[in-house]
Amino acid sequence: MLCNLCNLQTLDISCCVKIRKLPQGMGKLIKLRHLLIDDCYGLSEPFPKGIGRLRSLRTLEKFIIGGINNVGECKLGEFKNLVHLKGSLEIGGLENVTDVQEADNAQLKNKIHLRKLRLRFGGRFGRVDNRRGENDELVLNALEPHPELESLWIYGYGGTGYPNWLISLTILKELELDSCDNLEQLPPLGKLRFLESLSIRASFSVKKVGVEFLGIESNRKKDEEMGSTSTSSLILFPNLKFLQFEDMKEWEEWDGIGGTMREEEAQESGVTITIMPRLQNLKIFNCPKLKSLPDFLPTTPLKTLEIWLSPILGECCQTLTEIGDQWPKISHVPNISSCK
Structure with missing residues (x-):
């Protein structure tokens, strides 16, 4: 019934903590502008295929990607058409992206109104294998956001190096690197002139x-x-102004x-x-x-x-x-x- 409301412009399911997934026919809501899912802590299943049809979307606080073999689940490439998004966005399930072209197709750099971006590569499972780490590096490099991004959070990234575009985010104010277990060296973040808050968590390879x-x-x-x-x-x-290091189990030296x-x-x-x-x-x-x-x-x-x-x-x-x-x-x- 919900997905037949083709003129619906705002869907607010905020704080509906028991919702695990969105209905399969979400792609029918072609006039939807705001999908409000803040504090939907149980929403963990990949979004249904067809989200990319919602070209009028302005607000999408979370976008969860499915696996390559699951035909009913959305892929990262569907993100290409959502050019009007603004405010805050979290993209989850990035560990499922096996085709880097999908990340290129998302064209994050063209989402000029996004100010806060959260990128999630799976959960905290410790060090990932080399193959997964190499793929994560390719995917993250392809997910270059617009340079006017103000807040960035990267979680569960398995690569050994930072993305090339990170230090080009010239007005970035807030950065959090969380559970980037294979990251061997921290990026040259001192160059980010407007950075006010920096948190580094669980980078177990940094000594x-x-x-x-x-x-x-x-x-x-x-x-x-x-x-x-x-x-x-x-x-x-x-x-x-604020600097935090947490759960850095192998970190021994901090030189000036x-x-x-x-x-x-x-x-x-x-x-x-x-x-x-x-x-x-x-x-x-x-x-x-x-x-x-x-x-x-x-x-x-x-x-x-x-x-x-x-x-x-x-x-x-x-x-x-x-x-x-x-x-x-x-x-x-x-x-x-x-x-x-």
Whole structure:
């Protein structure tokens, strides 16, 4: 009955927590503009084939892709026709995409009104095999969003490298990388000028966070290529206010600029480096192997520091006795809490 309402423009099933899947005839609602499914926590089945016919859709908070052999389920390529989408969107089931052309066909880059994007590759199952990881890399690279995206969340991605387009999101304000288990090195996120909030969770292959994260090496190479010799300033993570690392089980080192460009080297090259000049909140949860904090931390206006379930770092800080070798880096922070 519902799918025969061909003039229906808004369908609101928000908070209907027991709904598991949408009806098979959804493609008949050709005038539908708003499909409101916020807080439908039970909605986990792939969407029915034909969603791509709903060319008038403005609001679609979730889009779940089916497997290649399930003929009644929608594929990523159907997303091509939904050019009027705006606001927030989550695409789930990306682990089911085996044909990269499907990801190309989705033409995410043409969805110019989307501001918040969530990309889900399966669940948290630990490290994925190499074949699945390689496919995830191809799919994620093909899912390049419009450069005016403001918020991005990537979950369960199995690739070892970050997508080429990530650092081209020039006005991105919020980024969360969650359960990207095979990611070996963090992207040069320091280049994202408007980034305000950054969360890295469960990247189990990351052992070191260094200058590649700040983007210093890439900037130096660029200066060398351009033959720049004049004095310049380099501000990395200029607007970052909130930074969180959680469940980084193998993470051991967090380096600042000392490993690649020491203060005297910076003076010789005429480069003044400022890192995270607006950072206010730093959270480190369940990082059991992390040994130290970066050398630039004392220059940040950090107001709140939380260290939980990170025994080595907690021992080094020893905030109660103020004798840990990391204490000078955090002595300026007014609010510090830790639990081993």
